[in-house]
Amino acid sequence: MRIGKIVKSNSHVDYVCQINNPGEFSALPQPHDYAFGTFVRLELGDESGCLVGLIYSTILMNPEFGSLGPRLSPPSDLEILSPDYLREQATLVSILAIGQVMRNGEVYQGVPLLAASVNAAVETMSPDEIRRFHTLGGRLSLAYMPRLLAEKDAIIPHLLLKVVEQLAVLFPDQKRQLAVLHGNLAWKAAVTPAG
């Protein structure tokens, strides 16, 4: 499902996606479609396939914030009198690129070589796509995880906890291995900052 488009990037791996507003596409994305820890696909357009990313933050854009004075037009009239004003409100999500899937299905985990372009479509990934992205050489692989953990952001352990929980459902055979990672991440997320 298409949830939005890339509008900005902060670095080679950190993108900002604007969630589709009502009327832009037939299917309006619901909040659970762009929830924290959701796997998304960033289309690269050509033979390069797509980037795979993880939603790790949400920002709400509202130009009205700070204009505390009364408005001449009530909200019901805005659609007729100034429709452009409505479009200035947006939901933005931050996406960390964690790998790339080539057009031929080849998977690469880690820092992708290519970057997404402005207006690139952002779509959610199906469970099958997530499973394929995490299978390297017939085995479960999370080779992007060490790079994410190396970032000093306190939200990363929480993000990876969500990832591990999703993968535990998709890879029931690797439940014990994932439980070791889950325990480690839970300690980092809950105990280490409090200690």
Add this chain to the structure above:
Amino acid sequence: MERQCIGTTKGPGESAHEYTFITPDPERRIKTGEFVYYEMKVEGKLRQILGRVTQRVPLRLYPDTFMADPGVPPAEIAAMLGFREQHHELFEVSVVVMGYYQPELGDFVNPRVPPESGSPIYIAEDALLAQVLSKKQSGEIGSAYIGWLLSRDPAAVPVNLDVRSITSTHLAIIAGTGAGKSYLASVLIEELMKPYNRACVLIVDPHGEYSTLMEMMGHREFCVDNYQPEVYVVRPDQIRVRISSLELSDFRYLLPNLSEKMHFRLGQTYYAVHRKYGDKWTLGNFMTTLRSGDEEHVVTDPESDTKLEEDPTIGALIWRVNSVFKGSKIFDDFEDMPLTRLFRPGQCTVLQLNEIDQREQQLVVATLLRRLWRARMDTEKGRSKEGENTYLPYPAFVLIEEAHNYAPANAEVVTTGILKTILSEGRKFGVAVGLISQRPGKLDSDVLSQCMTQCIMRIVNPVDQARIAESVESVGRDLLQELPALSKGQAIIAGSAVNTPLLCRVRPRITHHGAEDPDAPARWQQFFSQAETLRRERDQALPLESKRSNRMYK
């Protein structure tokens, strides 16, 4: 064989003669005690600078958190996170530099310059080590092949002791119970009795466990055309000490609880009997002199002077002398063990001291060592001639089991003095000792430090380890740390009989081992076996009553 580069020099180590190198060592060949070398030009010649590995520190370890589930190998977690290399390990190895071997010196020369960072490190080839670690090659005159280098394949690098060093600067075999010290001693004796050594050896055997060495006689491994070793076992009932060979200190040691006055009387009597009878006197002569009183109060008829007998000092001394000497089988007025029978090249004499009281054991050893020492000294100085009892024209080696009983720490026994004399001066007169002990902590530290070749086997007791560390200078700390980890039959060999301290696996004995522990559970089981039960019933059965005897009672 092509040499193999196994690592790369990192840089200098903690001290000036140490360096470190980095190695992945996938085959795990770099063990503690292993020998490696780097190449360097010294005085225009390319030299192989040998060194011994002292420490091996892993540089890459899995995080503890990867080991949270014992059922999940940490390698699986690492692979899941993208680490899929075949070998992940990397080690930093510390090496103590020995130097390059200079055959003319018979020793290693340290270049005193650490290897360049980045220079390759090679594992020393078997042939190189066989040539430089031991002073002698296997089978050479004066060599004793006692085993092979522990870190290499069996028999790949033979360890040969230099017999000349052992028999001039003494030997110590130190090991905990069951580590194999008498096994190693027997291997050494076997080597000393081989045709290329033909040594003159005496073993002080307080447990009677060396008699299996008799198998050497006639064994094809020990015999050549004109030589076969002789093993002479002196059983406890054959041991004799001539009373006149005892010294005053021996009397004082043997006689219990002497008062000051008794000490005085004893000394007076001892010197008087020497003046009167010379070197050969009997217990009867001694008692007569004792009863004679002193020179100022001469007793006219000492045999019947009952008044003197009533003197409490003399009476008590007479009682003590009688109780010690008359009850013992080893003291004799005339008979002694002739030195020429005990010490002979190509002969191994086993002096079995089991069944003999410990004080008497010490006295037997003290008198024997004293006689040996005097005989060698007199012979070397030309004071005794061929045919005399004190003529011993060849060096001798005495191996003493349970040496802590003969030179204990913090105590002086009759053997301590003569042992110290032999250890410090024996080199000049060709008398050497080999001390075997399972309690180095109880052994006199001076005595231990005088033994210039050390064979140290597994020792767990920290007191014993500390005594070894303080008494044995040639063994490095790194090797001493190995002591508790050594297995049965593995030994640290250090000192003058080898070119460098090394870890050795003792070779199998040719003769049978005589100090096996008894298998008590098997013997108990045997008691209830059918054959044994039947045998007991048969032996304990009452004799059948015959018809004739029945008739008689009727």
